[in-house]
Amino acid sequence: MNWTGQELLSTAGLDSSAETRVRKLRERAIEALLLMAAGSSVLITIGIVGVLLYESSTFFAHVSVRDFVTDTEWTPLFSDAHFGIAPLVAGTLTTTMIALLVAVPCGVIMAVWLSEYCSAAIREWLKPLLELLAAVPTVVYGYFALLFVTPALKQIFPELPGFNMLSAGIVIGIMIIPYISSISEDALRAVPNSLREAAYALGANRFQTSWQVLVPAAYSGLTAAFVLGISRAVGETMVVAIAAGMQPNLTINPLEPAATITAFIVQVSLGDLPHGSIGYQSIFAAGLVLMLMTLSFNVLGNLMRKKYREVY
Amino acid sequence: MARPAVIMDRLFLIGGALITALIFGILMLLIGDLVQHGLHRLSWSFIQNFPSRFPEKAGILSAWVGSLLVVLVTMLTALPIGIASGVYLEEYAPKNRLTAVIEINIANLAGVPSIIWGLMALGLFIYVCGFGHSVLTAGFTLGLLVLPIVIISTREAIRTVPRRIREASLALGATKWQTIRHHVLPYSMGGILTGAIISISRALGETAPLITIGALTYVAFLPSSPISASYPFVSAEPFAWLFSGFTVLPIQMFNWVSRPQAAFHENAAAAGLVLLMITLTLNVTAIILRSRFRKRVKW
Known part of the structure; x- marks a missing residue:
């Protein structure tokens, strides 16, 4: 009491x-x-x-900032050390691009389908299932990329090396589909019904209403979804560390192996670098670049999300 | 002949369903692949054995014990701070600059890549605080990592408690804290519990930050037990396990995946199966709990 x-x-x-x-x-x-x-x-x-x-x-x-930005080699652990971040950034951006090419079309189509096409009962079932997809540990996705997707891709590209950015990128794309589709769906649902009704009254059918009225109306919300998806893809670690290899490689060819910023941090952490050595500090410099990249994407995404909320 | 727009509408209805089915098909494929390669490795000895050079003798004992201990510390860190933050932001926070800063900050923390948390922990917990490459460091790191999840779910749960409940309590002479402690918090327990379960699932699957803070990849020992078989049933150093080296399930799996031999890949599949079953079960539980609480509570 x-x-x-x-x-x-x-x-x-x-x-x-x-x-x-x-x-x-x-x-x-x-x-x-x-x-x-x-x-x-x-x-x-x-x-x-x-x-x-x-x-x-x-x-x-x-290391001078100038070398960091302009050098084309990243070999901080070699005796002939080079500290150019470009190869790691190239690897990160390539895997991110592939991921977006997979996730954006799938995510948006799913969002439109869930919000405008399927019945409420089915939607109530599918949305929690999508959450489950987001709950799969990233290391399991990494296993899938290395031991399932890469062998499958070898059927199409026989020359494909065991580690490559293509399979890592595709799997990251699958990983971020749930985020993109759920934020996109929120954006579509936030479009007021009056717009739907107006479109239908003018004789547009469901497809025309969805793609010519609702998608443009939810545009900034959809962009926010992409930007938040990018930020996820850039920071993804285990999939690339397992499936894309850990060799820094200045290339944007997805069929080659290359390290991303995150994969490099993992590689150094697996070894036993003494505290205070240049190799040890290089992971923090790489981390700083990663942080700046994701932070700018996050801020941009949240700003856009706010903006579309205020429109109606 | 139907108009093109009508055809497109039909096509999209089918295409959208196909893509949605494809996405879930991939999840099924992933589970199927793990089952195909890993199921035959699952046995009592796989759960009771330490890792080994010989793939057929290797097991996940140190990994699952490590995961359990780390998640314990994670929750002890995240739940008190997270629930308290959520309560403050919903019930106390004045609309001022500081509150706005805290709110933006939490939103941004939720978007920080997990490996950055590992770097922070490496610099702060290991080299400044001196906690070592231990269960304690891992638990703190993941505790901070899941903090935004706990805060956000607490806030959402508290927001569903109607204002009149608070007013009734205050009108009867209860103080603000008494109202929260005896009414608002108990009524939001469902939502908070859901958030806690999702945080556990997230913490169990995290790999990258723990690699950064130097989790071991080969552990053939268990952290010392805080209880002993003889009187007084508490070992001389009941908290030694906190400072013990450790590995966790996803790191064990990563270690096996990274080896070239196919036999270790089968171990990885088996470990992945265990990990996936635990995280999926936790998430299904959270989803069911949430819908139960939503249906049951009729204010």
């Missing part, structure tokens, strides 16, 4: 004003504790940015 207030105070025979003061104090303390918990997320961000900047600053004390 947790009776409070006058009743309790009088039965306890306590001085009412002192009791009130204690209670007020306790309420204040609890609020302060809760604020601290909520504020800890800000501390975490400061921690992330601080670690990345601090370790990268020691890296950039050894």
